[in-house]
Amino acid sequence: MSLPDGGPSIADAVTEPDLAFMDFALSEARAAALAGEVPVGAVVVCGGAVIARAHNRREIDADPTAHAEIMAVRQAARVLGRWRLAGCTVYVTVEPCAMCAGALVLGRVDRLVYGCDDPKAGACGSLYDIVRDPRLNHRLEVTPGVRERECGAVLREFFESRR
Secondary structure, three states: OEOOOOOEOEOOOOOHHHHHHHHHHHHHHHHHHHOOOOOOEEEEEEOOEEEEEEEOOHHHHOOOOOOHHHHHHHHHHHHHOOOOOOOEEEEEEEOOOHHHHHHHHHOOOOEEEEEEOOOOOOOEOOOOEHHHOOOOOOOOEEEOOOOHHHHHHHHHHHHHHHO
């Protein structure tokens, strides 16, 4: 499905590979929780293979930009030897924030697949829609809600354990 302006929109169907690759992102989210980080995990897939995987590291690195998506995109660029990530799909357990959505646009990522919405900071449809903004020079295809319950449960369990 595409937007009236011809740009990418919300994908119609979740594929078996989407479910499998989201498992890798969930594994990264669980690793983040074990490290005391907000449990968000991301993987970058290119040519049908995982080329990068990461989780939040803001506390560990004392870096406000060390979100899972940023870390994974940086790693993917190093692996590919280029900043343009055309041909890549990013899988992330939670809807990306404005910073991460901007990085996906600037990195020319083709597709975003995410687990649960983030009504407080989501920038891929919840609060903003940076990845599909027709005013920008690149837009992504977006598939939300993949393994939504599992992704949300990892977050809920983490925050409940902190209370």
